[in-house]
Amino acid sequence: MAAYGLFRSFSSGFSTVWPLLTRSALFSPLRLAPTPYYGRTIASSSRLSAALKFTDKHEWVRVEDNGTGTVGISNFAQEALGDVVYCGLPEVGTQLAQQDEFGALESVKAASELYSPLTGEVVEVNTLLADKPGLVNKSCYKDGWLMKMTIANPAELDALMDETAYERYIRSIED
Amino acid sequence: MPAMRRAMIPLARRRSGGGTVYHDLGNLNLTFFASKKAYDRQRNLKVVTEALRRVCPELDVQATDRFDILLKGHHKISGTASRLSRKSSYHHCTLLHSADRSALSSLLRPSCTGIQSNATPSVPSPVANLTDHAPSLQWEELLEALVQQYNSEFGLTSALTPVSPSDESLFPGVGNMEAELRSWEWTFGKTPKFRVETQLELRDEQLAAGCSAYLHMEVKNGLVESCRMDIPANWLPLRLSSTLSEVLLGERFCPHRAAAALTVFLRSESGQLHRRLCNLCEVLLAVMG
Numbered sequence: 001m002a003a004y005g006l007f008r009s010f011s012s013g014f015s016t017v018w019p020l021l022t023r024s025a026l027f028s029p030l031r032l033a034p035t036p037y038y039g040r041t042i043a044s045s046s047r048l049s050a051a052l053k054f055t056d057k058h059e060w061v062r063v064e065d066n067g068t069g070t071v072g073i074s075n076f077a078q079e080a081l082g083d084v085v086y087c088g089l090p091e092v093g094t095q096l097a098q099q100d101e102f103g104a105l106e107s108v109k110a111a112s113e114l115y116s117p118l119t120g121e122v123v124e125v126n127t128l129l130a131d132k133p134g135l136v137n138k139s140c141y142k143d144g145w146l147m148k149m150t151i152a153n154p155a156e157l158d159a160l161m162d163e164t165a166y167e168r169y170i171r172s173i174e175d
Numbered sequence: 176m177p178a179m180r181r182a183m184i185p186l187a188r189r190r191s192g193g194g195t196v197y198h199d200l201g202n203l204n205l206t207f208f209a210s211k212k213a214y215d216r217q218r219n220l221k222v223v224t225e226a227l228r229r230v231c232p233e234l235d236v237q238a239t240d241r242f243d244i245l246l247k248g249h250h251k252i253s254g255t256a257s258r259l260s261r262k263s264s265y266h267h268c269t270l271l272h273s274a275d276r277s278a279l280s281s282l283l284r285p286s287c288t289g290i291q292s293n294a295t296p297s298v299p300s301p302v303a304n305l306t307d308h309a310p311s312l313q314w315e316e317l318l319e320a321l322v323q324q325y326n327s328e329f330g331l332t333s334a335l336t337p338v339s340p341s342d343e344s345l346f347p348g349v350g351n352m353e354a355e356l357r358s359w360e361w362t363f364g365k366t367p368k369f370r371v372e373t374q375l376e377l378r379d380e381q382l383a384a385g386c387s388a389y390l391h392m393e394v395k396n397g398l399v400e401s402c403r404m405d406i407p408a409n410w411l412p413l414r415l416s417s418t419l420s421e422v423l424l425g426e427r428f429c430p431h432r433a434a435a436a437l438t439v440f441l442r443s444e445s446g447q448l449h450r451r452l453c454n455l456c457e458v459l460l461a462v463m464g
Contacts, residue, residue, distance in 0.1 A: 057261060085295045086192060088365065101260070106192035108241075110214075110257040110264070130367055131293045 052141070053117070053160035056169065060141070061117040061160070063151065069118055072145045073105070073136065076170050082107040084136040087129040089147060094122040096149065098156055103146070105136060117160060120150040176464030178281050187353075188362040191267065193256035194297050197282050201273035201304065203317070207266045214264040216242050216255060218328065223253065223270060226324035230316055231309040242268075243300070250303030272314060273306045286464045289373030289390075359427065363397035370394075375458045377410065379451055386410045388455075390462065394428045404455075411451055415444070419455070430460040 052060040058077035061069045078084070086106040096102055096116040104111045125147045129135060135144040151157070161169060179186060198204065207219040220238040227236050235247045244253035257266040279302065305312055322335045343350055355361055371392040378385040388406040392399060402420040406413075422440050426432050437456045444452055 086367075104190070104192075104258070110259045110266075111190060111192040112259040113261065115261065 052163055053157055054166035055117045055160055057115050059115060059117050068123055068148045069151050070145050070148050071117060072140055075140055078137045078140045081105060081112060082109045084133045087133050089125045090122050092122050092125060096120060118156050119152045122147055122149050124148040176286055186362055187356040191256035191258040195283055196254060196269055197279040199274050203270040203272055205268050205270060209264050211259055211262055211264050216266050219266050220244060222324045222328045226320040230320045231312055234309055246303050246308060249301060251300040252303060252305060271302060271304045272317060273304050287462055289371050290369055292367055292369035294367050366397045368395040373462060377458060378454055381450060397427055399423045399426050399428055428463055430463045433463055434460055
């Protein structure tokens with residue numbers, strides 16, 4: 001579990017490994033296992049597509065192994081926005097309550113506000129988006145992630161939609 | 176920027192994105208507030224173009240698919256920006272009635288030519304005032320026509336009501352909002368990373384001598400992240416050029432802040448070196464606008 005957590009952190013930039021581990025020790029309600037949990041490695045490939053939870057404002061959040069939540073916008077949202085030309089994202093350390101506005105994405109359509117799916121603190125912001133805002137369109141669930149935050153209140157996740165419920169929701173608004 | 180400071184024109188950054196505009200009392204700003212569902216920029220622009228055609232039937236005005244309004248097919252008289260929130264939206268646009276065209280073009284011209292970045296390129300358009308082509312169009316007449324057309328388009332019967340946008344009792348918190356929109360952190364501190372690469376022309380008036388020096392600077396979030404100056408060693412000792420570069424690191428890309436940081440450094444030298452350092456600082460500050 002710990003080894004896997006390390007691998008996941010490495011893929012987003014080695015320099016962020018230690019700060020993420022320290023922060024999660026302070027803030028995360030989930031604890032890193034003190035010994036490698038071999039039983040989990042068989043499930044590791046399915047963890048790479050760990051369950052996404054969705055808000056009715058078309059943001060998604062994915063809980064990472066270190067207990068932080070990665071946040072982005074859904075495919076429905078990126079299509080509706082059009083080509084993103086600028087991402088206005090928060091400063092690391094910003095405290096957010098659920099539904100707080102945390103930034104905006106600018107496209108030909110408008111500057112569209114972003115709302116926090118959960119309560120927590122911003123621990124990382126996707127700096128690639130400064131030079132490549134189009135990643136939000138091209139890879140909204142992977143490379144186009146917007147920010148990572150601590151999860152102060154895990155119960156909030158239960159009230160969010162899973163993928164099936166979200167798909168049903170989209171169909172209902174499209175009609 | 177220098178032209179703006181000389182003319183004491185305030186700068187603010189809006190939350191609706193898009194390009195830079197120049198506003199004076201001859202440039203009408205229209206904002207259409209609607210629910211997110213009712214967000215429709217073309218419909219709002221139709222209010223403007225129909226109103227214009229009513230007061231001046233001979234005017235050839237057309238909204239484009241980029242939400243500009245063009246006069247005679249090529250003079251831009253209006254540009255648009257907008258913001259969407261959870262349930263609501265606003266769409267605002269300009270309308271050039273009788274703005275000061277020379278101020279507009281001098282203030283919107285970049286003062287630093289060596290800037291490179293990944294920011295969306297600004298597309299300058301030839302502009303015109305409505306009064307250039309319809310000289311008899313009065314401001315009040317234009318406002319009345321817009322109100323009438325707005326009511327007609329949206330099936331309303333509202334009268335034109337003057338409000339003061341700076342009235343804190345009507346709009347609580349507006350003072351704070353204004354301060355934030357004008358703050359350095361919001362206007363410049365979110366600037367995407369950019370590079371300045373340019374030749375500095377240095378002069379020593381006393382000896383009637385000069386030389387060229389190459390400047391390479393990287394600025395991120397409005398702060399100098401790196402600075403390199405290739406100044407011939409026989410003009411200024413390398414230790415001075417490199418120390419000067421170091422002084423600028425972490426400072427705002429702003430002539431006032433840079434000048435303050437450099438003042439202390441300048442005091443350490445005298446004579447020819449001091450003279451040349453002062454000239455270098457002057458030239459550098461000019462690059463920063």
